[in-house]
Amino acid sequence: MFALEGDAKEHPTAESAQRSLDEATRKLRSALPKAILIAADANGLKGILGLIEDTRDGIGSKQDFLVRLNPALQAPVGKRRVQAVCDEIVATANSFGLPARSLVVLAALSAALVPNGKSPAKGVLKFKSGYGSREAYNALADLRSLELLMHIFAIWPDQPVMLCTADKDLALFWAGLRASKFVHRAGSMTFEMDPAPLVPGISREQWLAWLKG
Template identity: 45%
Template sequence: MFVLTELEGPGGGPPRTIAFANAQVQPLDFASLRDARLDRPITIPLNWRNGTLVETTVEGTEPGQVVNAAATLESPFTSCAIGLVKGGWLPSAFAVTQQNTTMLIDRNIVTQIVGRFKDGQRRYEQRDFLDLFADQPIRINPLLFVMEGNRRSAPTPAEAEGQMQEVAAKLRAALPKAEITVSPEHLKGALGLIEDSRVSLMSKHHLLRHLAPLLASPVARADVEARWNDIVVAADLHGVPRQSLVVLAALSAVAVPNGKSPAKRLLKFRNGYTEADAYNALADIRAIELFIAMLSYFPDEAIQLCTADKNLALLWAGIQASNFARVGTGFTYDMTPVDDLFPGDTGAAWKNVLEGKG
């Protein structure tokens, strides 16, 4: 339940209060995340839709009415954990306001949880939205932790099983009230995903190693077209679909001047780019791909991808994915990247690449 109280009522009178439940918190956009200082107490606009009024001191309203509300949240909390949801992002605690929400957490959030909590109690004085999970029966899916492994390379079945046992024990010790979705069936599913993605991951790995020497340094304006074409040719050479997120990220790395695209930071291009660098970048992109798959296959379930990686979150918010649909054994979705990923005419050029014209 949410409770909102005015700082001051109409005409300087007593502040009015409303309390409502079952409201949908509207996701925030790319720009709000880009500008947010998540390591500081956060101030963000919030909008709620279709809530049920529970209590009210506002004249002309009564419990049971449907309510929409808007407020600016000036919070004492930081937001190290970013909740990625359909349509954008929210501080992690706001991304699980729907009942039975599943939190798909990546490796850095596991580290945050284990570091912040013991037996459901906070270890630190600094307050973060993640602290609101301390005594809550939240549902946590550590699939991404298991699939990534701890050696900066794809785990073997034995390693994946060990990772699942390790993460389950750590999370249960940190948050004993949480439901941790691990079982032999979950392990089987993780191993299946690792195996099914092996060939695709290797092709993308070759692509990133191919591109790294070309994109490690910022691309001069005069070279943008040449590097853009290099990416498209390399994607075709290595059998990586042009509509894939890794190709989009590489093209954005070229399109945004001075190496300032969050996609470039996510790809981790640098001099001396290693196999481990490529694997880590692809693990981040795979997290978004799996999240998209879950939104497509389970449209009626509340799911968030929880991460502490702002660049990963910016890529998700920036592609503005929508229209998720299951088609046979696969799925489809649309992307409408923001100008921060493809400024000027590069947005149209990216669409041409998708259509095979680039």
């Protein structure tokens, strides 16, 4: 994940990904000398670069989505504005072809719905003054780590898997998703979720309406 995200708030190049992979490998071998490292070689780098290319176009539209919404979500959303802001989020998502159940759209809705800006999604998305594509990329790289985790759960359901992170907001967002029943079939992954803690006050009917677009 470290090499996949990069350190420049943009898609890593082959050279920067190699440097990050080497750095991560050194640190892991120092901290866990008996650990068996997977994908720490040339094949690992090839896989990282493949993931970067596979997700590049999707991340681009999500970056535009977040930058567009920054003015509305930078400050906590007052109770009177919640419905209008949520409608704006869903409309903006539709304009970029993003489904409401995608993690980035759900995170934006959560940032608007949780009172006083206290949703962990707010910390994940990192809205602020001067928010641009680089800040959006940084947020999306974190969400991509959760998407990859879900794919791993689906592809290898019998394997014990853990994502280690020091990002409290990302961990709380994951817990709030209450995602389950990961299935990988015909090259795609499906899952169920019950994100009620992240979208307080939203009825099942409203949630289903958003999902239908």
